[in-house]
Amino acid sequence: MFEKTELKPWKTLEETIPADIFKAEVRAWAKKMRVEPAEIHIRPMKRKWASCSSRGRLTFDTELLRQPAKFRAEVIVHELLHLKIPNHGPLFRSLFKAYLSKK
């Protein structure tokens, strides 16, 4: 999960993107990372930007649709990475960096 306290909320810099576009971003990252989320949901969340169930069901906060592309990518990669690694250990952190530094 991606706690909202892990990062300060960014100022809105972009127009809201449609939910379909966001889901397409998630699927594009999933393909790149070779993971298969079972389901992708978008709904308002109070304390987290995103969460991931043990069955691979991903939920993203609706507010993400109003966040800058770079931040959206961070949250998406973080959550998808949990399909491979359930914790936030050193392996998680180094893969997270590696995925986001690649184009």
Ligand SMILES: [Zn+2]
């Ligand atoms: Zn997490």
